[in-house]
Amino acid sequence: MQMSHRISGFKCSPIRRLSPYAVAAANKGIKVHFLNIGQPDIKTPPEALAAIRNFSKPNIPYGPSEGLLELREGVVEYYKKQNIDINVDDVLITTGGSEALQFAFMTLCDPFDEIIIPEPYYTNVTSFARTAMVNLVPITSRIEDSFSLPPIEEFEKRITRKTGAILLCSPNNPTGYIYTREEMKSILNLCKKNDIFLIVDEVYREFCYEDDFFSVLNYKDYEDRIVCIDSFSKRYSMCGSRIGAVVTKNEDFKANMLKLSQARLCPPDIEQIAAIAALKTSEDYLINVKEEYKKRRDFLSDGLKKIDGIFSSKPKGAFYLVAELPVDDAEKFAIFLLEEFSYNKETVMIAPAEDFYVTPKIGKKQARIAYVLNTEDLSKALVCLEKGLEAYTKKYL
Amino acid sequence: MQMSHRISGFKCSPIRRLSPYAVAAANKGIKVHFLNIGQPDIKTPPEALAAIRNFSKPNIPYGPSEGLLELREGVVEYYKKQNIDINVDDVLITTGGSEALQFAFMTLCDPFDEIIIPEPYYTNVTSFARTAMVNLVPITSRIEDSFSLPPIEEFEKRITRKTGAILLCSPNNPTGYIYTREEMKSILNLCKKNDIFLIVDEVYREFCYEDDFFSVLNYKDYEDRIVCIDSFSKRYSMCGSRIGAVVTKNEDFKANMLKLSQARLCPPDIEQIAAIAALKTSEDYLINVKEEYKKRRDFLSDGLKKIDGIFSSKPKGAFYLVAELPVDDAEKFAIFLLEEFSYNKETVMIAPAEDFYVTPKIGKKQARIAYVLNTEDLSKALVCLEKGLEAYTKKYL
Numbered sequence: 001m002q003m004s005h006r007i008s009g010f011k012c013s014p015i016r017r018l019s020p021y022a023v024a025a026a027n028k029g030i031k032v033h034f035l036n037i038g039q040p041d042i043k044t045p046p047e048a049l050a051a052i053r054n055f056s057k058p059n060i061p062y063g064p065s066e067g068l069l070e071l072r073e074g075v076v077e078y079y080k081k082q083n084i085d086i087n088v089d090d091v092l093i094t095t096g097g098s099e100a101l102q103f104a105f106m107t108l109c110d111p112f113d114e115i116i117i118p119e120p121y122y123t124n125v126t127s128f129a130r131t132a133m134v135n136l137v138p139i140t141s142r143i144e145d146s147f148s149l150p151p152i153e154e155f156e157k158r159i160t161r162k163t164g165a166i167l168l169c170s171p172n173n174p175t176g177y178i179y180t181r182e183e184m185k186s187i188l189n190l191c192k193k194n195d196i197f198l199i200v201d202e203v204y205r206e207f208c209y210e211d212d213f214f215s216v217l218n219y220k221d222y223e224d225r226i227v228c229i230d231s232f233s234k235r236y237s238m239c240g241s242r243i244g245a246v247v248t249k250n251e252d253f254k255a256n257m258l259k260l261s262q263a264r265l266c267p268p269d270i271e272q273i274a275a276i277a278a279l280k281t282s283e284d285y286l287i288n289v290k291e292e293y294k295k296r297r298d299f300l301s302d303g304l305k306k307i308d309g310i311f312s313s314k315p316k317g318a319f320y321l322v323a324e325l326p327v328d329d330a331e332k333f334a335i336f337l338l339e340e341f342s343y344n345k346e347t348v349m350i351a352p353a354e355d356f357y358v359t360p361k362i363g364k365k366q367a368r369i370a371y372v373l374n375t376e377d378l379s380k381a382l383v384c385l386e387k388g389l390e391a392y393t394k395k396y397l
Numbered sequence: 398m399q400m401s402h403r404i405s406g407f408k409c410s411p412i413r414r415l416s417p418y419a420v421a422a423a424n425k426g427i428k429v430h431f432l433n434i435g436q437p438d439i440k441t442p443p444e445a446l447a448a449i450r451n452f453s454k455p456n457i458p459y460g461p462s463e464g465l466l467e468l469r470e471g472v473v474e475y476y477k478k479q480n481i482d483i484n485v486d487d488v489l490i491t492t493g494g495s496e497a498l499q500f501a502f503m504t505l506c507d508p509f510d511e512i513i514i515p516e517p518y519y520t521n522v523t524s525f526a527r528t529a530m531v532n533l534v535p536i537t538s539r540i541e542d543s544f545s546l547p548p549i550e551e552f553e554k555r556i557t558r559k560t561g562a563i564l565l566c567s568p569n570n571p572t573g574y575i576y577t578r579e580e581m582k583s584i585l586n587l588c589k590k591n592d593i594f595l596i597v598d599e600v601y602r603e604f605c606y607e608d609d610f611f612s613v614l615n616y617k618d619y620e621d622r623i624v625c626i627d628s629f630s631k632r633y634s635m636c637g638s639r640i641g642a643v644v645t646k647n648e649d650f651k652a653n654m655l656k657l658s659q660a661r662l663c664p665p666d667i668e669q670i671a672a673i674a675a676l677k678t679s680e681d682y683l684i685n686v687k688e689e690y691k692k693r694r695d696f697l698s699d700g701l702k703k704i705d706g707i708f709s710s711k712p713k714g715a716f717y718l719v720a721e722l723p724v725d726d727a728e729k730f731a732i733f734l735l736e737e738f739s740y741n742k743e744t745v746m747i748a749p750a751e752d753f754y755v756t757p758k759i760g761k762k763q764a765r766i767a768y769v770l771n772t773e774d775l776s777k778a779l780v781c782l783e784k785g786l787e788a789y790t791k792k793y794l
Contacts, residue, residue: 001594004504004507006508007656012656039459044456055449059437060635106403124662196398240459241457241667253400264499265493265495268492268667268668270637270671271667
């Protein structure tokens with residue numbers, strides 16, 4: 001009996017693929033510092049945790065497919081504080097940012113349609129494209145340019161009758177780059193000229209370490225072609241709650257996406273109640289979280305600079321960076337770190353970046369490094385990385 | 398800008414399509430008895446509610462993509478009590494039975510592949526098929542035969558190179574029929590002969606009012622081609638928690654479905670914790686729930702018999718039945734009940750059954766009626782139905 005080609009034809013994500021090696025290392029008594037995954041150690045807002053503990057319904061009923069009204073109203077308020085004017089009708093709650101991206105793909109694209117995306121990009125986008133049978137058309141952004149937006153002509157060249165949308169992620173996972181207003185404007189003009197949608201994944205919006213973030217939703221003149229992806233996961237350290245949202249002013253999009261929402265009935269109820277409360281936390285919460293991540297970014301960035309042969313640009317946002325390593329193959333090195341190496345009974349896990357690209361071989365020497373650990377652990381992880389590189393070089397290079 | 402054909406080409410579900418009429422009725426001060434939707438009023442097990450209130454993690458982290466180990470172990474225990482022997486590896490937790498069905502379709506079928514299904518069937522299956530671009534191939538089961546399995550030759554005739562699976566739902570939503578052992582055996586033999594999968598949606602397993610339920614997982618000789626869909630929603634009155642599961646022994650299926658699970662990261666965390674606790678509730682809980690639904694079934698079934706011109710068979714399980722009404726068009730009648738009719742400031746909402754069929758026009762006079770209300774409300778709903786039929790007949794027939 002055959003499995004579908006669309007699923008059997010793709011590999012597990014690199015992060016998941018390497019996890020058996022991490023388990024084996026832990027079983028040998030080695031402490032693994034996880035720089036490979038965006039699992040924050042920051043506390044969820046106490047208001048959200050209290051809302052969970054105060055759950056008082058007699059049962060857990062289906063909610064509205066578009067999400068609880070109180071949550072959608074909360075999202076509107078959240079945007080209003082950022083001077084973005086949206087209505088409750090413009091917000092559709094999803095089961096995580098993951099579902100928001102999937103729904104956007106399904107709503108806009110038929111099989112063999114295309115989505116243009118700068119690479120490297122969030123690796124699960126490959127899976128969403130495969131399930132929707134959508135082809136990702138990559139444009140390489142370069143580490144030498146800090147992963148800034150590739151020339152607009154490169155996008156233009158790739159637009160065809162089959163193009164369903166351009167997809168950007170800003171602040172970017174995995175690069176930490178934040179697209180400038182000029183870059184956003186040029187992409188939006190291109191979308192307007194060619195009458196296509198722009199999907200922007202802004203789930204890391206609150207983690208900008210240089211300037212205030214300027215959401216794509218500010219560009220009112222283009223609002224009819226903008227689909228913004230949002231999520232509570234990282235912002236409030238509630239990744240496991242799986243609450244995200246699509247924000248758009250496009251009526252056709254909303255009406256069609258709602259059918260997908262209705263088919264899966266509703267997002268999880270208790271988690272939405274937690275999200276409603278998270279939005280009511282004090283402004284200090286996000287300020288403090290941002291400060292903490294900024295400290296970690298600076299610490300990691302400075303630490304990497306001191307390691308011979310590693311090249312990385314300083315990320316402006318999110319909590320990842322992509323580093324070029326002085327190795328032949330970052331995946332081989334990542335496995336080496338888990339399987340053959342330890343220093344003081346510790347090692348470090350990184351995410352090889354090759355799968356963050358569609359184009360083969362690019363990124364073979366690159367890895368994504370997350371700075372979700374506190375600086376004390378980051379410090380130990382950096383030591384492991386440096387010693388690991390030395391040991392790997394000695395053995396294999 | 399165009400929306401995808403796969404989504405724009407299908408209608409909202411009849412239940413959701415009629416809901417504006419129900420809202421309008423409520424706004425006029427009319428109490429609507431909802432017989433259209435499976436939203437139980439039964440209490441969730443106190444253990445589950447207590448687990449939510451005792452949530453004590455400092456944040457809400459990503460869990461494993463396949464679901465929390467403790468929950469998968471709990472599911473294994475649950476099956477063990479029913480003398481079904483499965484391992485933790487055979488259980489993949491999903492975000493509701495909805496996701497379980499979607500994942501099964503995606504894992505087994507490429508675009509334009511086919512799934513054979515007896516109609517009427519759970520209407521959201523249409524949406525899952527559309528998003529996966531899978532064609533549903535219906536075989537009509539007849540109200541005169543209590544919606545029993547259509548002749549096996551009808552299935553055999555429809556098997557082609559494109560057939561990905563046969564999908565059954567037992568106990569059935571919307572008909573309440575439970576397939577007999579002979580029926581299941583004949584379908585399994587057919588699947589074996591043609592080397593295809595059998596997907597069985599058993600989410601209503603605990604609601605069987607005549608005999609003990611006999612799960613498809615009991616057929617060990619066929620286990621490699623069986624995919625069982627399960628859910629906590631109805632069983633423990635926690636529909637809004639969105640926790641379901643796929644149970645299968647097929648290794649290829651598991652490996653491929655896991656990629657889909659990984660892409661969406663994990664099922665909701667707190668809701669899984671609630672599900673773990675729900676599984677630990679006393680055996681009395683499910684016995685009492687079943688007794689309550691049985692009482693409601695008998696009440697509804699007897700009540701319908703007393704209304705002139707309504708024909709329905711007595712359902713054996715789940716909490717729905719399909720009734721043939723003495724009207725020209727069940728959807729028109731359903732709208733009439735909400736828009737033009739009330740009795741003592743009350744009315745009733747039913748789900749027209751036409752959309753539960755692929756084949757056009759069949760089921761035009763049928764409606765799905767859910768018995769999730771207590772008998773007092775059911776009694777009032779039956780009065781509204783009877784008076785509504787009289788008024789509709791007078792006006793339109």
